[in-house]
Amino acid sequence: MTQRPDIHAKAETLIEALPYFQRYAGRSFVVKYGGNAMGDDRAAREFAEDVVLLKAVGINPVVVHGGGPQIGAMLEKLGVETQFIDGLRVTDKQTAEIAEMVLSGAINKAIVGSIAHAGGKAIGISGKDGGLVTATKLQRTQKDPGSNIEKALDLGFVGEPSKVDTTIIETVTGAGMIPVVAPIGVGEDGHTYNINADTMAGALAAALGAARLLLLTDVSGVLDKQGNLLTDLTPADIRRLRADGTISGGMIPKLETCVQAVESGCEAAVVLDGRVAHAMLLEFFTARGAGTLVAKGR
Numbered sequence: 417m418t419q420r421p422d423i424h425a426k427a428e429t430l431i432e433a434l435p436y437f438q439r440y441a442g443r444s445f446v447v448k449y450g451g452n453a454m455g456d457d458r459a460a461r462e463f464a465e466d467v468v469l470l471k472a473v474g475i476n477p478v479v480v481h482g483g484g485p486q487i488g489a490m491l492e493k494l495g496v497e498t499q500f501i502d503g504l505r506v507t508d509k510q511t512a513e514i515a516e517m518v519l520s521g522a523i524n525k526a527i528v529g530s531i532a533h534a535g536g537k538a539i540g541i542s543g544k545d546g547g548l549v550t551a552t553k554l555q556r557t558q559k560d561p562g563s564n565i566e567k568a569l570d571l572g573f574v575g576e577p578s579k580v581d582t583t584i585i586e587t588v589t590g591a592g593m594i595p596v597v598a599p600i601g602v603g604e605d606g607h608t609y610n611i612n613a614d615t616m617a618g619a620l621a622a623a624l625g626a627a628r629l630l631l632l633t634d635v636s637g638v639l640d641k642q643g644n645l646l647t648d649l650t651p652a653d654i655r656r657l658r659a660d661g662t663i664s665g666g667m668i669p670k671l672e673t674c675v676q677a678v679e680s681g682c683e684a685a686v687v688l689d690g691r692v693a694h695a696m697l698l699e700f701f702t703a704r705g706a707g708t709l710v711a712k713g714r
């Protein structure tokens with residue numbers, strides 16, 4: 417009997433993935449889906465298919481999404497000016513309301529819809545739901561140019577997670593569903609806080625002791641000054657890249673998140689290109705994934 421080689425190759429691909437399915441079964445993967453990676457419909461469909469496949473092989477995916485460009489577009493439509501400091505959006509009360517509307521409303525439900533279309537069951541929540549994330553106002557300082565004096569910066573209602581209660585994630589996951597989390601939290605002061613989505617994902621990955629934190633963005637990973645991909649980084653490497661200006665803008669909170677996550681319970685973090693077809697599957701189920709891997713030591 418002759419065998420069709422293409423069918424044989426498919427079986428081999430599945431068998432190659434078997435040790436990875438076994439290694440990660442029952443573990444959490446926190447996947448941060450950035451606003452820039454959401455690009456087009458095909459990418460959104462493939463992202464949802466990957467998440468549903470992870471769930472089908474026994475991994476617990478937790479999706480945390482961004483939406484920076486989409487918030488920016490809505491602010492522009494409404495004639496509200498916006499400003500970023502070190503990759504973080506300065507957020508007054510009106511901006512916080514618009515950010516919550518775009519993130520918890522439009523984007524969160526679109527992702528839940530894509531996962532449903534791919535055959536999965538998702539529940540869309542934000543950090544406010546079930547007491548998932550308590551936020552506190554982010555404290556930032558900056559050195560005055562030409563002096564060593566640290567000046568306090570006021571970013572308004574930009575929050576950082578101060579307390580994470582993962583009960584709601586475990587409840588949703590235990591019921592066979594996929595949590596999809598918008599990066600909004602409530603403070604003990606009752607205010608709504610806008611949280612950078614990378615920061616939110618990192619806090620959840622640490623609290624869940626996730627096997628992986630995946631940050632899907634619109635670049636192939638962390639690049640050096642010549643534009644070459646840096647495949648493996650430690651927290652010490654990242655501090656050096658920050659100090660010498662290799663990383664800037666949105667990459668700053670992204671890598672700060674990776675460092676915090678791997679230093680507080682998450683095994684490893686990966687920055688990878690969400691625009692590449694099935695980027696997550698290539699990362700998880702092949703010997704050498706794509707993107708930049710951040711881990712504690714080499």
Ligand SMILES: Nc1ncnc2c1ncn2[C@@H]1O[C@H](COP(=O)(O)OP(=O)(O)O)[C@@H](O)[C@H]1O
Pocket residue numbers: 449450451452453482484503614632633634635637638639640662663664665666667670
């Ligand atoms: N060294 C670097 N390597 C890769 N990207 C970098 C670097 N420094 C700054 N960046 C910028 O960081 C961006 C990714 O962050 P961000 O725009 O916040 O993405 P997302 O919306 O996916 O979270 C890249 O598109 C790039 O412009």
Ligand SMILES: CC(=O)N[C@@H](CCC(=O)OP(=O)(O)O)C(=O)O
Pocket residue numbers: 449450451452481482483484485487503504505507515574575599610611612613614666
């Ligand atoms: C404080 C802060 O900057 N919040 C972000 C939240 C969304 C986000 O992080 O989206 P991306 O991942 O697509 O950039 C913002 O307002 O844009």
